[in-house]
Amino acid sequence: MLARRSSSKVTDAAPSPAQVAAAVEAAGQLADHSGLRPWRVIELRADGITRLGRGLADADGAKEKDVAKFVAKAHRAPLVLAIVVSYAPKHKVPKWEQEAVAAGVAHNLSLVLDDEGWGVFWRTGEHTRSKAVKKAHKLGKNEELLGWLYVGGVPPRGRKPRGRGRIRVSEHLSTL
Ligand SMILES: Cc1cc2nc3c(=O)[nH]c(=O)nc-3n(C[C@H](O)[C@H](O)[C@H](O)COP(=O)(O)O)c2cc1C
Numbered sequence: 001m002l003a004r005r006s007s008s009k010v011t012d013a014a015p016s017p018a019q020v021a022a023a024v025e026a027a028g029q030l031a032d033h034s035g036l037r038p039w040r041v042i043e044l045r046a047d048g049i050t051r052l053g054r055g056l057a058d059a060d061g062a063k064e065k066d067v068a069k070f071v072a073k074a075h076r077a078p079l080v081l082a083i084v085v086s087y088a089p090k091h092k093v094p095k096w097e098q099e100a101v102a103a104g105v106a107h108n109l110s111l112v113l114d115d116e117g118w119g120v121f122w123r124t125g126e127h128t129r130s131k132a133v134k135k136a137h138k139l140g141k142n143e144e145l146l147g148w149l150y151v152g153g154v155p156p157r158g159r160k161p162r163g164r165g166r167i168r169v170s171e172h173l174s175t176l
Contacts, residue, residue, distance in 0.1 A: 014078040027105050027106075043079070055127075055132050060127060083102060084146070087143070
């Protein structure tokens with residue numbers, strides 16, 4: 001965990017569907033109030049990533065000539081994992097707790113994939129919860145996106161050391 005870091009640039013190598021399934025299974029073993037499992041992951045490759053790019057272009061009101069830019073940006077990685085919170089409606093467990101579980105899955109997935117040697121970068125943006133992007137992902141009415149994990153191979157020059165270094169524990173840990 002101390003060595004984990006995000007990879008903004010990745011190569012065309014990607015984990016197989018079976019490797020993704022194993023990573024999701026591991027990432028899903030987390031604390032979950034009432035065991036709601038209020039989350040799912042959508043695996044996007046090739047045409048699926050193009051659909052994401054088109055959805056983002058649509059949400060931005062892009063003209064037809066500019067759609068390709070959004071599509072190219074979405075194709076920055078060969079695998080994109082959309083992280084979805086699927087709220088249990090009117091449940092005693094509040095929405096923020098359900099989002100915490102889905103966010104935990106995303107962080108776990110990043111850690112698992114990083115540990116297996118893949119490059120991962122969590123991205124969001126102003127259109128993450130727009131109608132057009134929701135539609136592109138075929139989300140249900142009780143679902144929202146938490147963003148996307150862009151996944152691929154770590155470039156040959158490898159990972160640079162952490163830009164901002166390690167945290168100062170004393171700034172994040174105290175007692176009463
Ligand atoms: C929920 C969430 C959304 C993020 N969205 C973006 C984003 O859209 N663009 C971006 O450059 N970084 C985004 N980041 C930050 C990067 O994923 C990454 O954590 C950051 O560049 C620091 O790198 P490090 O993880 O190696 O410390 C996001 C992180 C989180 C947790």
